[in-house]
Every structure is written in C-alpha cells, then in structure tokens.
Amino acid sequence: MGRVSSVSRRDVLRTLSLGGAAAALAGGGVLTRPQRAQAAETITPYDIYRKYFDPKPLFTVSGKKPLLMVTDRPPNLETPLKYLTTQITPNDVFFLRGRLLDPTNVDATAFRLKVAGEVTTELSLSLHDLKTQFEQVNLMAVNQCSGNSLAFLDPPASIGWPLGHGFMGCAVWTGVRVRDLLKKAGIKGSARDVVFRGMDRPVFQKGPIYEKALPTPNIHPRLDVDQTLNPDILLAYEMNGEPVPHWNGYPLRLVIPAVYGTYWVKWVESLTVLPNVYDGFWQRGYAYTVPTRLIPPGGPAPVSIMVPISTFNVKSVITSPDDSATLRVNEPIEIKGVAFDGGVGIKEVHVSFDGGQNWHEARLGRDMGKYAWRLWTYPFPPRQAGKYTVMARAVNLRGESQPMDPAWMPQGYMYNAVDAINLYVA
C-alpha cells in the first residue's frame, strides 16, 4: 500500500471534530491547518492518568462521606470533583492526608497547647483559654496538598500516587492568631524561628515526629520568626463553623493561607520558639522540598538545589462536567471550575475549545478574599456532535498564569498546568 499521509485517520477525525467545535462555538471561521495540527495533539491530564493508573475505589472513614481512596492505611482520601463546585467545601467531604499514626481519643477538656522555647513566659493553654483570652478570627482559605494533581505528570512522580485534583478544598477557618499567642508569651531577642508539632506519631520510635516551621524565603532572607507573626496565620479550632474534624486535625490545626498543606500541621500540641533556623526532617532533603531550577521530565534533581516548598502557584481546575462526560446536541450546560493562587488574587479565567488557539473569558464568581478560591463558569451550547476538548487557565493580578505543560518535579509537587477535559456530544 502506498503512503497516503503521515496523519492517522484518528487524528483527522479528532481534528475535524475540534474544528467543528470551534466553529460552532465561536461562530467564526474554520481553523487554519497549523491550528488544526496543534489542536489534534491535545492530551488531557485524564489521558495521562488512564495511561498509568486505574480508577480509585471509594472508601469511608468516620465523619466523612465515601471519598476517593488513594490509600486506606494510613488513610489518604481525595475529594471527588463533584464536591468542589461550591465556594465552601463541606467538612464531611474535605480531603484528608494521613501520614503517621493519628492521635486517638483526644480529650478536649484535658488538652493543653504549649508555647515554649525562646519566650519570656511559657504558656499552657486550654481550648477554653484560647477561645476566651484571644481575639477570634475567621478566614476563608484554600488548603491544598503539595502533591495535588500529581497523577497528571508524565512520566509519573516517584511517589507513584494516583492523585487527581481533589487534594484541595476551601473552608472558613476560625481560631486565634499565632502572633497573639507569641506576643502573650513574649518573644526573646534570641528568637529566630518557630516550630509547630503535631500529636500524630511515627509507628517506630526511630521515625520522625511531624513538625514544621515556615519555609525560609530564599530570595530575601529575613528572620523566620517575623513570618510567623503574619496576622493571617491561625491556630484553628473550627472549620466551617464546626469543630475541626478529627481527620483534619481536631482539636487544633495550623492554618497558613496561600502556603501548601504540609505546613498546616494537624493536631497541634506545641509551638516552640527556636534560637536557630529550623531544619527538621520534613523540610530538608527531598521531604517537601522543590528544585530551584527546571528539571527535564523524569530527570533527577540534585539535593543541593532543593529548598522547602512554599506558596501556591496560579491554578485553575475544571470541576464540572467530569472528563469524558457525554452531552446532547443543543442542550446547553455550564463549564464550572475554581481558580486560586498564592494570595495575590485571581484576575481572569480563560477557556479554550480548540486546543488553546482561541481563549474566551469565563465569568468569575464573587471575590471572597485573597486566600479563597474563585468560582468560575462558562456557558457551553454544544451545537454539533463530536468530541470537544475544553481547556482552562487562570491569570492572577500580577499577570502570572499557568504553563501548558507542567513543571516536572521528582516528587510531583506544585502541579499547575492548564487544565483540560474531553467532552463527547451525541
């Protein structure tokens, strides 16, 4: 058989359907040939997921609805996208990240938070003390795991988890300012850093206890203790108006808005002011650290260029409909999603139906503060049968946006590539 074309029949069909989609949607002309060629190559994150992973089963733990099981013991449960279409993520579907042995049967009346180290007066505070002696603060903020969306990397990250977009949620956190606690204790001049310790424990005594201090800004170094005095850093005892659920850190969890979840220590039992910069197990080597330069996909990162992970990058996620959903011709739907960044604020969200050639501005929901996510919608009237690829990207007030291809990291942290789903119109 003679050579017909280097383009497969499947590619031609895909290209035609995308061209049709773009024309139907924008009401404009047909795509030019180079545009078609590029559009035909769109691979969605979900295509990559299916290449390497199987669908996740549902799993239930106390206080939660059935969630997507990443692992069952210790439990790491992902929120299905259908629960991420609202401004507030309910407590019973909020993701949970299990690591060590969670503390069981925490006695809220006997509980005392210790403030110790380089302070004038060490404190031991009950929950009642916290609620009555300090100003109560409410803050709406996104919590996102460092590894959220890591299963969309190709090749997969070394941790090998089938983790989609559901290791994130937006909640109202109520608690006291860490700053106010430190002021009451009185910080000595020798103070350099503050370390927060959780009540979860390693299985083996040799294993590391979960402790975190704020990441040192590597560009403009300053005293780390000053960062901890940021008035938006809270120790929260309530989440969405209810006690923080056990699996999210009852009775007290750290809330550091715009910063990855690894710093949001759960089950906090103490904060200790140190005379030195903290350099513990969970923020050195390859533990929650990121390379300071780009690494080729699949490549190693020398440990010498690794620094502790810090603030969120710009991210948008299409939360409805699900990838591969089937729609009907002339039955309009809304594409829905969320967008957030590291505390600067979302300016715009753009949606594309032609592989990124043309972008349309989505409608943003109400601005609920710089740490909350912004809901967005885009009407989609499918006028022709075929396969459609929908892409979404956000831009923040500083002009930062998302890459078409994710930055590869060995541990899969900070994924924020332009999101994409396939839709089938019949």
Place this chain on the structure above:
Amino acid sequence: MNRTIRFLIATLVLTTLPASAQEKTAVLEEGKKLYDAKCAVCHSHRYIEMQPRRSRDYYEKFWPAEITKMMNAYGAPEMSQEEVKKLAEYLTHFKAGN
C-alpha cells in the same frame, strides 16, 4: 533445523521452565512474608497495587531504594541485602511491565 537440536531445545524448555517458575513462586512467597512482617505495620497492600504501570527496569531500581529509605529514615525493621532483594522482587511483580 536439525531434528536433534529441536529435541534438545524442547527438552531444555520443558525441564527448565517449570523449575524457574517454581523458584519464582518461592521468591514471591518469601517476599510476601517479608511485606507482612516489615511493611504492613504502616502500609496497606494498596500502597503497592496503586503504583503506576511502569517498566520492570524502573521498579527494579525503585523498590530497593524505597525499602532502604524506609529503614534509614523511618525506622522500619532492618533487613539483610538478600531479604531486600526478595521483598523488592515481590513489590516489583505487581505493576512492572517489560
């Protein structure tokens, strides 16, 4: 092909395959016991089963490194090099392609 050579190859295949298969089964059984004794205290079996479909070559490097990390950094029970090898073979055979 010469009849004698064909016969020899056939004999070789018939006698060696079952033996190596048995040997492999024995290694996997020992590996499973090691998983139960050394890993299962912290990690459910899903930690193995959920791993991505990747090459045998990848996993033959990946699992020994993971096991060593668990012993050194997290205080997992010590194992001999021979045990690490058997456990790694057990962990590898779940998701490794060719």
